Amino acid sequence: MALEIQPIIQTLYDQDYYLWLRTTINQLRTSQFSSVDLDNLIEELEDMGRSQKRTVKSLLIRLFEHLLKLTYWNVERERNEGHWKGEIRTFRREIKDELKDSPSLKPYILEIFDKCYQDARIEASDRSQLAIDIFPSIPIGSLEQILDENWFPEYNHNHHGKPD
Known part of the structure; x- marks a missing residue:
């Protein structure tokens, strides 16, 4: 009997994902594990x-x-500071929500922390058209700092913030 049911379920998965999902949940709830x-x-x-x-x-x-744009893109800061800070708060909240739901992801964040920072340097350079070396090669804050809703790096006033 299970052999007859299996192709129907397989087809259901391919044809109607949501119905497959609801069916699978129902089967699990009603202990129909063989189905x-x-x-x-x-x-x-x-x-x-x-x-x-x-x-x-x-x-x-x-x-x-x-965080990098807020800290180093001086020319655009006045116009975009509110937007950037709002985005920073949103990203912090969403990361914290993910960690709350799955605390075991924290070691993964630490594992990818430096690589993500390097990727962000490239993104910030592309978007700002500032030279990549404007952005420090070492992360501008620890994981605890960047997730702290009240922490923002000090603005860098040493560079004019115009594309080179």
């Missing part, structure tokens, strides 16, 4: 973990990018 499409369920669970990691990585890069 569950385990291969696709396992794949979906693995994808969820990868997706969460990608989300955290993207948020961290965007957070660093906005």
Whole structure:
């Protein structure tokens, strides 16, 4: 009987993802474990973990990018400071929400911290058209600092903030 059900569930996954999801949840709730499409369920669970990691990585890069623009892009700061600070707060909150839901992601953030900072330097340079060496090669704050809602780096007034 399970062999007859399996192709139907497989087809359901391919044809109507949401219905497959609701069916799978119902099967699990009602202990119909032999009917569950385990291969696709396992794949979906693995994808969820990868997706969460990608989300955290993207948020961290965007957070660093906005902190760098706020700190070093002097010419645009007056016009964009409010927007950048708002974005910084949003990215901080979203990262904290991810960590609250999945505290085990904190070691992953520490693992990707420096690489995300380097990626953010490139993004900030591209977006500001400032030379990349305007942005320090060492991260401008610790993880605790950049996630602290009240912490902002001191503005760098040494560079005019115009493209070189």
